[in-house]
Amino acid sequence: xxxxxxxxxxxxxxxxxxxxxxxxxxxxxxxxxxxxxxxxxxxxxxxxxxxxxxxxxxxxxxxxxxxxxxxxxxxxxxxxxxxxxxxxxxxxxxxxxxxxxxxxxxxxxxxxxxxxxxxxxxxxxxxxxxxxxxxxxxxxxxxxxxxxxxxxxxxxxxxxxxxxxxxxxxxxxxxxxxxxxxxxxxxxxxxxxxxxxxxxxxxxxxxxxxxxxxxxxxxxxxxxxxxxxxxxxxxxxxxxxxxxxxxxxxxxxxxxxxxxxxxxxxxxxxxxxxxxxxxxxxxxxxxxxxxxxxxxxxxxxxxxxxxxxxxxxxxxxxxxxxxxxxxxxxxxxxxxxxxxxxxxxxxxxxxxxxxxxxxxxxxxxxxxxxxxxxxxxxxxxxxxxxxxxxxxxxxxxxxxxxxxxxxxxxxxxxxxx
RNA sequence: GUGGCUAUAGCUCAGUCGGUAGAGCGCUGGAUUGUGGUUCCAGAUGUCACGGGUUCAAAUCCCGUUAGCCACCCCA
Numbered sequence: 001x002x003x004x005x006x007x008x009x010x011x012x013x014x015x016x017x018x019x020x021x022x023x024x025x026x027x028x029x030x031x032x033x034x035x036x037x038x039x040x041x042x043x044x045x046x047x048x049x050x051x052x053x054x055x056x057x058x059x060x061x062x063x064x065x066x067x068x069x070x071x072x073x074x075x076x077x078x079x080x081x082x083x084x085x086x087x088x089x090x091x092x093x094x095x096x097x098x099x100x101x102x103x104x105x106x107x108x109x110x111x112x113x114x115x116x117x118x119x120x121x122x123x124x125x126x127x128x129x130x131x132x133x134x135x136x137x138x139x140x141x142x143x144x145x146x147x148x149x150x151x152x153x154x155x156x157x158x159x160x161x162x163x164x165x166x167x168x169x170x171x172x173x174x175x176x177x178x179x180x181x182x183x184x185x186x187x188x189x190x191x192x193x194x195x196x197x198x199x200x201x202x203x204x205x206x207x208x209x210x211x212x213x214x215x216x217x218x219x220x221x222x223x224x225x226x227x228x229x230x231x232x233x234x235x236x237x238x239x240x241x242x243x244x245x246x247x248x249x250x251x252x253x254x255x256x257x258x259x260x261x262x263x264x265x266x267x268x269x270x271x272x273x274x275x276x277x278x279x280x281x282x283x284x285x286x287x288x289x290x291x292x293x294x295x296x297x298x299x300x301x302x303x304x305x306x307x308x309x310x311x312x313x314x315x316x317x318x319x320x321x322x323x324x325x326x327x328x329x330x331x332x333x334x335x336x337x338x339x340x341x342x343x344x345x346x347x348x349x350x351x352x353x354x355x356x357x358x359x360x361x362x363x364x365x366x367x368x369x370x371x372x373x374x375x376x377x378x379x380x381x382x383x384x385x386x387x388x389x390x391x392x393x394x395x396x397x398x399x400x401x402x403x404x405x406x407x408x409x410x411x412x413x414x415x416x417x
Numbered sequence: 418g419u420g421g422c423u424a425u426a427g428c429u430c431a432g433u434c435g436g437u438a439g440a441g442c443g444c445u446g447g448a449u450u451g452u453g454g455u456u457c458c459a460g461a462u463g464u465c466a467c468g469g470g471u472u473c474a475a476a477u478c479c480c481g482u483u484a485g486c487c488a489c490c491c492c493a
Contacts, residue, residue, distance in 0.1 A: 001466095006484070058491050062418075080493085109493085114418075116487065125493065192490080203491090256492095267493090281493060306493030333451060367453035382451060396453075 007113070007121025014325070018311050022153055023106055026126045026305075029149045030104045033141070035128055038103040040084035046074040052083030052292055054259025063111040077110035082260070082285070082302055083292065085129050090294045095132065104128040106307070118309045127282075127304030131289070134299045136233045139264045139284060140240030146280060146303050147246065150268065153314050158279065160247065162266045163222070163254035164234040168287065170227035171262070175201060177220055188215050205253035221252040230263055237264055260285040264301065270313045279313060280305040327354040327413060329375035331366035333382035341381050353413045370396055379409070 004010060011019060030037075046066050053060050065077040078084055085103055088094070094101045106126045113119060128145075130138055143160070150158055166174060182197040182204060189197070189204070189212050196203045205216060226234065241248055248266075256265045265283035282303025289298035328348065332341040338359070345355045356373065358366035363380065370378040380392035380401075391409055394401040404412070 003484075063491085111492085113491075114489095115485085119492075123493070127493090200491095258492095278493060304493060309493065331452090363451045364449070364453075369453085371453045378453080380451075384451085392451090394452075399453085401452080 005121075007115040009120065015311075015315075017325075018315055019307070022307065022311055022314060023126070025152045026104075026106065026149050029145060029152055030128065033102070033145045035102040035104045038085055038088060038105050039107070040078075040081065040088055040105070042108065043075050043077050044084055044087070046076040048083050048087055048292070049076055049079060052086065052260065052288060053080065057259060059111060059258070063113055065110045065112055079111045080109055080258075080304065081105050081107070081125060081127055082129060082258075082288070082304070085302075086131070086289050086292050086294075086298075086300065089131055089298065090289060090292060095294075095296050095298055100133055100138070101131040102128070103131070118306065118312060120308060124307035125304040126307050126310070127302060129300055129302035131298050131300040134233075134286060136236035136264070137240055139233075139237045139301055140244075142282070142301055142303060143237075143241065143266055144244060144246060146268070146282070146305070149305070150279070150310070153310065155270070155310070155313055158268050158270045158313075159249065160266065160268050161249050161251045161254050162237070162241075162264065163251055164226060164230055164237075164263050165256065165261055165265050165283070166222055166226055166230050167262045170225055170230055171222075174220065174222050174225040177225070178202070181219055185215050185218070188212075202255040206255050216253070223250070223252045233263055256281060256283055260288040260291070262286055266303070270309075278306070279309050325354065326356055326370075326373050326375040328377045328379050329356050329358060329366065329370035329373060330379045330381060331358045331363055331370070333363060333380070337381040337383065337386055340386060344379075344381070348413060351410075351414050367394075377413075 027037075046064070049064065050060050055061070059079050064079050067075060069075050085105065089101060089103075104127065106124070108122050108124050110122055112121055115121060126149075128142070130142060143162070147158075147160065165171060178201050179197075182201055186194050186197050190207065193204045193207050193212055196207075205219065207216060223234070238248075238250070254265060254267060256267075261283040263284040263286070265281075267281045268279045269277045270279045271277065280303055282301070284299070284301040286297075286299035288300065289296075330341045330345060332338040338357075341357050345357050348355045356375070358369060361369075367378055375396055378394045378396055380394065382392070385391055385403075388403075390403050390405055392401055393404050393409065393412070
């Protein structure tokens with residue numbers, strides 16, 4: 001039997017309803033914040049991600065789906081979407097358009113990692129980018145918006161973490177200092193951290209081993225080494241968040257895996273996601289466009305929500321995913337009533353009433369099915385009703401049944417549609 | 418890429434010391450000529466993940482493969 005390949009999955013009804021709800025909610029919020037949708041290709045030239053995400057990152061060095069095309073060019077399934085959006089921004093000269101470019105996207109990404117809870121090889125992200133401003137107020141608005149999406153999805157109990165990772169002026173000096181200090185204390189750290197001290201010094205700061213914490217406390221904090229541009233930028237972001245009463249934790253140890261981040265970075269975590277507890281991550285990337293060949297300075301900030309994880313959290317938050325998937329189940333009794341039912345169903349559906357027909361079986365069977373399908377009403381169309389030009393409408397919750405005219409039926413069902 | 422656990426009906430799972438397959442739910446039909454949910458009766462469904470080995474005999478023991486889950490690395 002052929003099965004879905006490792007790390008991919010089918011999303012079936014009724015689960016797909018949660019996905020649709022999440023996406024509709026996100027689109028609604030994006031619209032309110034005046035974002036437009038961008039749809040970029042699902043694969044790109046490999047060089048785009050190598051240059052955009054960073055050659056040395058795990059994503060690029062070992063997690064990409066890359067292949068050689070027939071003409072010899074190297075192509076890659078997108079592992080994230082920011083690089084593509086910036087590529088499109090440059091390619092189509094969106095910097096020439098008036099105002100900020102506020103773009104959002106929803107779609108699948110691909111990384112060849114070992115699957116586990118909330119981590120798949122094909123996964124979906126809901127993300128957005130604002131390009132064309134360095135203002136810290138934009139950072140705050142982006143964060144505010146992403147929280148709005150989460151709460152409008154019915155999610156609570158999430159936790160916002162923010163940090164500033166500096167810029168090309170202040171980060172190198174801090175990194176040098178950190179490396180130096182790490183050499184001194186390396187012996188007191190866990191095995192992983194001794195390795196990280198050389199390969200990925202920032203990652204040491206995020207180590208979760210309890211025994212390492214006292215030592216990590218003594219390491220320098222990036223926030224104490226921000227330059228005269230980055231420091232007020234971060235202060236203003238915080239001020240704007242404070243103004244709106246947004247709760248957050250400043251975590252100088254928050255590191256992001258992608259090379260292009262600078263200044264503001266943020267993350268939202270939610271319990272019950274196991275080790276993969278991060279629902280979304282984002283940050284500012286003022287140098288990315290230039291590194292992808294832009295001739296104009298195009299600072300940007302963006303985020304991406306792990307939709308798979310968000311859906312998981314939303315499902316837990318609201319167990320009752322059901323709720324009237326079907327308005328009317330039509331039970332025709334006989335050949336002529338079935339012909340009539342087909343026409344009636346069409347008419348009702350044109351008014352967005354959710355209708356299903358019992359094409360086969362006896363009335364008893366139809367009612368059983370109506371019950372299983374959670375139909376609000378069953379409409380019985382028999383020879384008797386046909387002759388009298390009426391219907392028998394049965395309320396499946398109360399069990400009450402009444403004979404109503406065709407006009408009354410429309411009145412009853414179109415209400416609220 | 419590394420480690421641990423797991424794989425039996427559509428789903429959740431039981432299966433003893435190795436003796437040839439079970440339950441609940443769901444599904445189908447009936448008790449009921451055109452009235453569901455509750456109840457009762459009956460029925461169907463299995464490559465015991467796959468491949469090999471040990472044995473008179475393997476769902477059960479051993480090896481391998483694949484897949485899933487969990488964790489690590491890393492990350493959304």
